[in-house]
Amino acid sequence: MLSIDDVGRAAETIAGRVHRTPLLRSATLSEQLGADVRFKAELFQRTGSFKVRGALNRLAELTDEERRRGVITISAGNHAQAVAWAAREAGLDALVVSWKTADSLKMAATRGYGATVDQQADDPTAAFDRLAELHEETGRTLVHPFDDLAVIAGQGTVGLEVLEDGPPPDVVLVPVGGGGLVSGVATAVKARRPGARVIGVEPELSTALHDGLSAGSPVPVTPRSAADALSAPFAGEHCIRICAELGVESVLVDEAALAEAFRWIYARMKLACELGAAASTAALLSGAVRVEPGQTVVAVVSGGNVAQKQAAAILDS
16 A cells, blocks of 8 residues: 555655645635635646656656657657646656547647657547557657656645645545546555545546546546546556545535536636646535535646636636
């Protein structure tokens, strides 16, 4: 099992290279739910999402030989940007595997950070096949977007900051794609607050962790949600194990709830997040997750890399 000591070491490793993002209280939602509701604003993180935490921690482990060979990863955008930025900072060559329909702005930003991007695959599932092919062909070191303990430990620093920067949380809600963020957050939070609820929130149209927890192992899914940041075609083995052992809850929200939460965060919190990052808020607003009066509730807003056209369409709907 990953431990809070691993998360603490990750925090030391990445200290000074990431932003300590704010924990913002919502008076409106606190009054509505009768609880103390706060938002962990990871959309203000470097490269626009929490992903840079895990990328930096993983790259710090590389040997000299691995550094010479360069790194490879797979992503629809947020992890791609994080690895590209972190690799540039470390003086490493990075190759990112994505797919044809990946967000063009995120891919442009990834290239802007200096990475090479391969978009030959048609969809996320095919992209993982392409990743395996290029990984073997190039000999690069894989920086997995979610199923890597060093990456998970890095993401867990989000949870560590939640514990240190606000009142002790009773409920922590986390958007879920492949499960790396919620696994890391749960590792930190459950170590200090064993009775706290850690809840992973996924779209009904992208259920990788939900299905994986039900089966006890990774299950292939076909992501169809508009929340592209949560489009993992399976959940990680490490993630499923950690979440199962720590009692992480799994909740699903529909597309309408995601859009409504996106609009609410924009209007009430003045945060321009991406659709997937609104999943934790959607669970609260829709009633998919109910909290007790007086509890301290933290919703992680995981990223802000949203295409202008998508944002405008949701806000106008």
